[in-house]
Amino acid sequence: xxxxxxxxxxxxxxxxxxxxxxxxxxxxxxxxxxxxxxxxxxxxxxxxxxxxxxxxxxxxxxxxxxxxxxxxxxxxxxxxxxxxxxxxxxxxxxxxxxxxxxxxxxxxxxxxxxxxxxxxxxxxxxxxxxxxxxxxxxxxxxxxxxxxxxxxxxxxxxxxxxxxxxxxxxxxxxxxxxxxxxxxxxxxxxx
Amino acid sequence: xxxxxxxxxxxxxxxxxxxxxxxxxxxxxxxxxxxxxxxxxxxxxxxxxxxxxxxxxxxxxxxxxxxxxxxxxxxxxxxxxxxxxxxxxxxxxxxxxxxxxxxxxxxxxxxxxxxxxxxxxxxxxxxxxxxxxxxxxxxxxxxxxxxxxxxxxxxxxxxxxxxxxxxxxxxxxxxxxxxxxxxxxxxxxxx
DNA sequence: TGTACATCAGTGAACGCGCGTTCACTGATGTAC
DNA sequence: TGTACATCAGTGAACGCGCGTTCACTGATGTAC
Numbered sequence: 001x002x003x004x005x006x007x008x009x010x011x012x013x014x015x016x017x018x019x020x021x022x023x024x025x026x027x028x029x030x031x032x033x034x035x036x037x038x039x040x041x042x043x044x045x046x047x048x049x050x051x052x053x054x055x056x057x058x059x060x061x062x063x064x065x066x067x068x069x070x071x072x073x074x075x076x077x078x079x080x081x082x083x084x085x086x087x088x089x090x091x092x093x094x095x096x097x098x099x100x101x102x103x104x105x106x107x108x109x110x111x112x113x114x115x116x117x118x119x120x121x122x123x124x125x126x127x128x129x130x131x132x133x134x135x136x137x138x139x140x141x142x143x144x145x146x147x148x149x150x151x152x153x154x155x156x157x158x159x160x161x162x163x164x165x166x167x168x169x170x171x172x173x174x175x176x177x178x179x180x181x182x183x184x185x186x187x188x189x190x191x
Numbered sequence: 192x193x194x195x196x197x198x199x200x201x202x203x204x205x206x207x208x209x210x211x212x213x214x215x216x217x218x219x220x221x222x223x224x225x226x227x228x229x230x231x232x233x234x235x236x237x238x239x240x241x242x243x244x245x246x247x248x249x250x251x252x253x254x255x256x257x258x259x260x261x262x263x264x265x266x267x268x269x270x271x272x273x274x275x276x277x278x279x280x281x282x283x284x285x286x287x288x289x290x291x292x293x294x295x296x297x298x299x300x301x302x303x304x305x306x307x308x309x310x311x312x313x314x315x316x317x318x319x320x321x322x323x324x325x326x327x328x329x330x331x332x333x334x335x336x337x338x339x340x341x342x343x344x345x346x347x348x349x350x351x352x353x354x355x356x357x358x359x360x361x362x363x364x365x366x367x368x369x370x371x372x373x374x375x376x377x378x379x380x381x382x
Numbered sequence: 383t384g385t386a387c388a389t390c391a392g393t394g395a396a397c398g399c400g401c402g403t404t405c406a407c408t409g410a411t412g413t414a415c
Numbered sequence: 416t417g418t419a420c421a422t423c424a425g426t427g428a429a430c431g432c433g434c435g436t437t438c439a440c441t442g443a444t445g446t447a448c
Binding site for chain 1: 217218220221296297298299300301302303304305311312314315318338339340342343344345346347348349350351353354356357358359360366367370371373374375378
């Protein structure tokens with residue numbers, strides 16, 4: 001019994017991981033139940049043993065993405081925050097190419113407003129956590145009005161990666177990321 | 192003959208306008224040919240007298256959006272550029288609410304990378320035009336390295352509106368926009 | 383000017399297809415005695 | 416320990432539906448004489 005339910009939980013986690021990856025690269029509208037189950041090595045009929053509907057899956061997958069995202073934020077902005085390193089990493093070529101496993105904000109913010117309510121709420125929580133991490137790092141640097149500055153910094157980070165990924169030319173995209181990397185470091189006083 | 196083809200051109204323009212509005216608020220994947228034709232007051236079968244395929248329509252609709260966008264940019268950043276007014280307008284509550292007629296970048300940048308090639312190319316041209324407008328305004332202000340700064344400013348403008356529109360709470364969204372408005376004005380020296 | 387014909391924008395039924403979801407079933411695994 | 420039974424994760428065929436696209440047709444409009 002214990003083995004069986006542990007097995008089921010592992011399968012569910014595998015489906016969620018695949019969904020999180022697929023949604024990050026194709027959008028929440030861009031994945032189908034059948035395709036997703038195939039990626040997880042299963043047939044589509046079994047899907048409803050794990051989730052009550054496609055919308056239910058999307059909401060949980062958003063959660064999953066922000067768990068990964070929160071770990072990334074914590075790694076750079078945890079107990080001894082290093083905002084400069086965070087900015088460099090967030091806007092790096094590595095992050096630019098890591099669409100399937102990277103931060104969900106650049107790919108999904110634009111369609112968040114059209115997501116089912118449950119997914120949208122979880123999305124907002126994820127955005128809040130991200131912003132808070134930056135705010136704490138700015139406080140540690142002794143910045144005045146760190147709440148306002150954190151929003152502004154977050155807007156540029158997400159906007160830069162979103163626009164970079166929209167560009168058909170990698171060179172232009174990387175130059176664009178570098179412009180924001182330098183702009184951010186300079187205005188925070190990390191240049 | 193002349194009357195007939197003028198009528199056809201007007202109908203095509205009406206379809207494109209409806210498509211541009213629908214795509215801005217629902218995404219390029221979020222509209223159907225039948226629904227769009229209904230919005231334009233026609234039946235779906237007539238669609239193929241105007242466009243060769245759905246992808247063809249999307250590419251032309253993207254074009255249309257950026258024509259509107261370029262007019263907005265020109266209004267603020269044309270012969271006598273006023274970057275402060277442009278920033279205030281771009282991040283205003285009016286712009287926040289004007290999803291169907293506003294700038295296509297916040298809603299569509301995230302999915303631009305998944306668009307059909309023709310649409311993606313036109314998207315990139317639109318992004319370039321937007322960036323150039325900001326760069327010219329920064330040059331007029333006598334800013335050094337205006338090309339880099341223009342990219343950075345654009346990233347924050349688009350990122351701020353994208354994230355604001357993702358938020359379920361209007362108050363939080365407007366506060367977020369205001370944070371970037373102030374952040375941008377300050378770092379350009381327009382405070 | 384009046385009539386007969388040609389054009390073609392738009393109609394609406396039909397197509398094949400993939401979608402989300404349902405359901406009867408299978409067969410491996412855990413439990414009871 | 417061995418056997419008979421219960422459970423249930425996963426299978427795969429089937430459903431109704433909306434999609435993009437096609438096509439034979441209509442009827443208003445422009446052209447020719």
